Amino acid sequence: MNTIPSWQYDEMQQIGKDYGSIDEVEAYDERHGKFRDVQRENEEILQLLAATSDHAIIEIGSGTGAFAIQAARRCSRVYAVDISRAMLAYTKAKAEKADISNIEYRHAGFLTYRHDGPPADALVTNTAFHHLPDFWKGIALERMHGMLKHGGLLYLSDVVFDQRNVLQNIDAFMTNLERLAGPGIRKDVEDHVQKEFSTYDWIIEGLLERAGFCVVSKNLLNGVIGRYLCRKE
Numbered sequence: 001m002n003t004i005p006s007w008q009y010d011e012m013q014q015i016g017k018d019y020g021s022i023d024e025v026e027a028y029d030e031r032h033g034k035f036r037d038v039q040r041e042n043e044e045i046l047q048l049l050a051a052t053s054d055h056a057i058i059e060i061g062s063g064t065g066a067f068a069i070q071a072a073r074r075c076s077r078v079y080a081v082d083i084s085r086a087m088l089a090y091t092k093a094k095a096e097k098a099d100i101s102n103i104e105y106r107h108a109g110f111l112t113y114r115h116d117g118p119p120a121d122a123l124v125t126n127t128a129f130h131h132l133p134d135f136w137k138g139i140a141l142e143r144m145h146g147m148l149k150h151g152g153l154l155y156l157s158d159v160v161f162d163q164r165n166v167l168q169n170i171d172a173f174m175t176n177l178e179r180l181a182g183p184g185i186r187k188d189v190e191d192h193v194q195k196e197f198s199t200y201d202w203i204i205e206g207l208l209e210r211a212g213f214c215v216v217s218k219n220l221l222n223g224v225i226g227r228y229l230c231r232k233e
């Protein structure tokens with residue numbers, strides 16, 4: 001279907017955190033730096049993707065651009081896709097400062113981005129997929145499958161739950177983040193679980209497979225952070 005149905009989920013709305021706000025965008029890197037080693041995370045992703053200088057990579061939910069910029073240093077072209085104009089502007093300013101000119105910026109999301117370049121070698125989405133309800137995750141994965149070349153790779157990382165001990169795991173996750181990043185983070189995680197759409201690993205895996213992806217590797221850290229490397233079949 002080429003046109004967007006009137007009943008399509010409105011992915012431009014901000015659910016939970018407001019990533020459209022400049023204050024939130026400017027605070028994001030510092031807050032996440034307290035509990036993530038983002039540079040190392042991104043290096044690991046690029047290694048898993050075996051990224052090379054002739055690769056084109058799409059990132060959906062690119063946020064402040066940390067991955068897009070790191071990937072642009074390694075690859076021929078990066079498409080940074082986000083529903084937040086503030087996030088895209090922030091990324092663009094950072095990239096220009098670093099003299100990086102091979103990033104295409106697209107104001108769109110999982111359900112609305114139309115890839116107009118050649119099929120991509122890889123697609124990355126990190127800590128963003130939970131913004132879609134499960135039905136729409138299925139539609140989004142089919143769309144992502146269509147953006148990749150045959151054999152292309154999808155790296156999907158997000159808050160994903162192992163159903164065993166799920167409530168205890170979420171509580172331990174909150175306590176650990178609070179220890180690393182201070183008391184404010186607990187409310188963020190509470191809002192995430194209460195208002196956003198993180199789901200079980202078996203749902204994500206069923207959706208990936210039905211969309212035509214083969215799961216090459218899976219890591220479910222502490223039963224709450226899911227990292228999937230998948231290949232387009």
Ligand SMILES: C[S@@+](CC[C@H](N)C(=O)[O-])C[C@H]1O[C@@H](n2cnc3c(N)ncnc32)[C@H](O)[C@@H]1O
Nearest residue numbers: 011019061063082083084109110126127128131
């Ligand atoms: C938690 S941030 C993650 C940013 C970055 N990928 C990272 O790993 O830090 C989530 C990002 O997803 C974006 N987002 C939310 N819903 C989206 C959608 N439907 N399509 C694309 N991006 C979306 C938000 O604007 C925000 O920039």
